[in-house]
Amino acid sequence: MISRDEYKIIVIDDDQISNLITETCITQMYNRKLFHCYEHPLAGVKAMEQAILDEDTRGIMLFLDINMPEMNGWQVLERLMPFLKNNMDHHIRIYMLSSSIDITDKIKAAQNKYVSGYFEKPLGLDDFKDLIFKTNFLMNKDMLQL
Amino acid sequence: MTTSFEIISNLPQNVLICQYIIHKNGVFNLLTVANPQLLSNEFDKNSIKSFADLISGKIHPDDIAKLSAAYNESNVTGKPFDLNLRILNKENNYEWMRLISRPQLLKNGDIFRSCFLIENNEAEAYKLKEKLLIDTLSEQNEKLEKANIKILKSRENYRKIMDAIPKPIFLKCANGQFVYVNTEFCKFHGKSDINDFLELSCYDLLPKKFHSQVRQQDQKTLESGNPTWSYNFEFSDHTNKIRYFDIVKSLYQEANEDQPLILAVMIETTQKREAEIERQVYIDDLLRQNRDLEQFSYIVSHNLRGSVANIIGIARYLQIQDAFNQPESHTMRRMIDGLGISATKLDSVIKDLDLVLRSQKDLPYEDVAINTLYLDIKFEFQELLKMDEFQFKKDFSDVVYVRSIKSYLHSILHNLISNSIKFRKQTGVCVIEVTAKQDDTCVTITVKDNGIGLDLEKNKDELFGFYKRFHSHVPGKGLGMFMIKSQLEILGGTYRLDSNVGIGTTFSFTLYKNTTN
Numbered sequence: 001m002i003s004r005d006e007y008k009i010i011v012i013d014d015d016q017i018s019n020l021i022t023e024t025c026i027t028q029m030y031n032r033k034l035f036h037c038y039e040h041p042l043a044g045v046k047a048m049e050q051a052i053l054d055e056d057t058r059g060i061m062l063f064l065d066i067n068m069p070e071m072n073g074w075q076v077l078e079r080l081m082p083f084l085k086n087n088m089d090h091h092i093r094i095y096m097l098s099s100s101i102d103i104t105d106k107i108k109a110a111q112n113k114y115v116s117g118y119f120e121k122p123l124g125l126d127d128f129k130d131l132i133f134k135t136n137f138l139m140n141k142d143m144l145q146l
Numbered sequence: 147m148t149t150s151f152e153i154i155s156n157l158p159q160n161v162l163i164c165q166y167i168i169h170k171n172g173v174f175n176l177l178t179v180a181n182p183q184l185l186s187n188e189f190d191k192n193s194i195k196s197f198a199d200l201i202s203g204k205i206h207p208d209d210i211a212k213l214s215a216a217y218n219e220s221n222v223t224g225k226p227f228d229l230n231l232r233i234l235n236k237e238n239n240y241e242w243m244r245l246i247s248r249p250q251l252l253k254n255g256d257i258f259r260s261c262f263l264i265e266n267n268e269a270e271a272y273k274l275k276e277k278l279l280i281d282t283l284s285e286q287n288e289k290l291e292k293a294n295i296k297i298l299k300s301r302e303n304y305r306k307i308m309d310a311i312p313k314p315i316f317l318k319c320a321n322g323q324f325v326y327v328n329t330e331f332c333k334f335h336g337k338s339d340i341n342d343f344l345e346l347s348c349y350d351l352l353p354k355k356f357h358s359q360v361r362q363q364d365q366k367t368l369e370s371g372n373p374t375w376s377y378n379f380e381f382s383d384h385t386n387k388i389r390y391f392d393i394v395k396s397l398y399q400e401a402n403e404d405q406p407l408i409l410a411v412m413i414e415t416t417q418k419r420e421a422e423i424e425r426q427v428y429i430d431d432l433l434r435q436n437r438d439l440e441q442f443s444y445i446v447s448h449n450l451r452g453s454v455a456n457i458i459g460i461a462r463y464l465q466i467q468d469a470f471n472q473p474e475s476h477t478m479r480r481m482i483d484g485l486g487i488s489a490t491k492l493d494s495v496i497k498d499l500d501l502v503l504r505s506q507k508d509l510p511y512e513d514v515a516i517n518t519l520y521l522d523i524k525f526e527f528q529e530l531l532k533m534d535e536f537q538f539k540k541d542f543s544d545v546v547y548v549r550s551i552k553s554y555l556h557s558i559l560h561n562l563i564s565n566s567i568k569f570r571k572q573t574g575v576c577v578i579e580v581t582a583k584q585d586d587t588c589v590t591i592t593v594k595d596n597g598i599g600l601d602l603e604k605n606k607d608e609l610f611g612f613y614k615r616f617h618s619h620v621p622g623k624g625l626g627m628f629m630i631k632s633q634l635e636i637l638g639g640t641y642r643l644d645s646n647v648g649i650g651t652t653f654s655f656t657l658y659k660n661t662t663n
Binding site: 120125 | 444459460480481624
């Protein structure tokens with residue numbers, strides 16, 4: 001069972017290998033049950049919408065890839081915009097997670113007020129650990145497995 | 147002698163009669179004089195030896211030559227003469243009188259002559275007046291004609307000047323009909339003679355798209371009287387070469403012509419335009435190279451980086467796994483598989499990069515047999531074609547050879563047919579139709595399918611992008627459309643894409659025949 005104190009982690013990325021790395025990184029120190037990964041952007045968007053509407057969700061952390069077929073990361077953000085606007089009180093953190101070292105992507109991320117940060121792939125253990133402590137969103141320290 | 151005077155004294159008062167004989171020895175013998183008072187009140191018949199004495203000093207100086215000529219002729223031919231002369235009347239005024247003189251040769255060789263001088267011949271005077279009037283008129287006519295000749299001469303002169311100017315010049319009426327064209331204008335149209343144009347109007351020579359513009363400008367020129375300029379008119383000369391001109395038009399009123407004309411001078415700008423076009427080609431080329439570089443940096447930052455990031459990530463976790471001395475787990479197996487896949491992907495990105503960069507090199511044009519090419523490509527898909535129900539239709543009845551770079555044409559057709567196969571509907575027969583049509587200037591090849599289609603409005607910006615994909619259910623790298631576009635660009639071709647979701651896609655591309663390298 002997922003308690004109200006727990007945050008959901010959602011990853012939207014079409015790259016399976018990258019997802020394996022991200023999953024390995026996050027589950028090293030975080031409850032695997034709270035980790036959800038979507039290869040298809042549309043499926044990811046639906047999961048996000050559901051999670052936002054779910055009363056039991058305390059918070060969501062989204063790792064969003066940029067370069068994907070059908071719908072890129074920015075288009076995913078566009079789709080989520082109405083939900084984000086109407087649920088400002090939710091703890092929703094969105095991080096771009098991309099292999100791109102293109103500076104324009106980083107600028108775009110910095111300019112978007114719904115985006116909390118930008119990570120270059122691969123996501124490292126230290127990156128995630130820092131994130132957890134900096135944002136201090138993880139209330140229950142027992143959740144830490146490391 | 148006396149009697150004869152009396153006999154003829156009943157004559158009308160306005161007729162003077164004089165009869166005399168000229169003897170062979172030249173002696174005159176006056177026979178009769180009637181109504182001598184017509185000329186003088188003091189008449190002494192004894193002092194008159196001849197008719198000449200009677201009228202001497204009384205004839206108008208201008209008429210003496212006329213009289214003496216008529217007299218001499220009459221003496222020689224023996225025929226009478228009838229003249230109108232100005233003679234002093236008794237009031238000492240010149241008066242038009244009619245002189246009729248009839249000679250008669252006598253047997254002894256003497257000449258008998260009867261002269262009648264009839265006064266106040268108004269009818270004759272009127273005739274003369276009329277003649278004078280006619281003379282004056284014809285004199286004026288002559289003057290006018292001379293003036294006209296002068297005008298024509300000057301017209302000829304200025305036309306000679308226009309002929310010497312090495313720019314096409316023409317004169318036309320308001321309705322466009324040519325009045326004059328100079329030599330350079332004739333040369334431009336490959337004609338030797340101005341007469342080839344006089345039946346024509348400028349609208350016969352001007353491309354239709356310029357007609358309304360020219361009409362408006364002509365109107366403006368005629369109304370304002372100010373010169374007007376128009377730029378970049380496009381004409382094909384007699385060799386069918388397209389040339390560009392700026393034209394300046396002025397109002398022109400030719401002497402002796404009522405209707406105002408338009409004088410137009412054509413100033414060629416072809417070289418300037420060609421230089422501009424050439425510059426545009428360079429700019430396009432630079433832009434394309436720049437875009438290629440951007441693509442290259444995009445590939446480096448996204449695709450190469452993606453695989454490298456994965457390899458780094460996997461290596462990192464393998465080290466951690468090792469550090470915690472965990473046994474080989476399911477995760478470990480997936481990690482090692484991932485390493486291999488990432489390396490393979492990296493390799494394929496490098497290969498694609500090579501393909502894209504290689505396509506920039508100059509390759510030779512050749513005549514490509516379209517049917518053979520099509521069959522070759524179909525053969526390459528034979529394994530795929532076994533998987534589903536396909537129906538291929540072709541129509542190459544119009545085209546046998548296409549002049550192009552063979553490997554590009556192959557690649558374009560291959561990618562189009564590949565797309566049609568990949569994006570077929572899951573049910574029903576997949577119909578793929580390949581046709582080629584041509585006219586004088588170009589060949590158009592069309593690949594049409596009844597596949598799942600594509601939302602063009604939604605995807606228009608990224609449709610031809612590098613590594614752009616629009617369907618996730620079918621494997622692909624998103625290279626096909628990019629390659630089609632860049633290869634068509636190099637071939638100087640144009641394309642047209644129509645697609646409807648659930649109905650199918652039609653891709654047509656046109657290759658132009660004049661761009662043979």
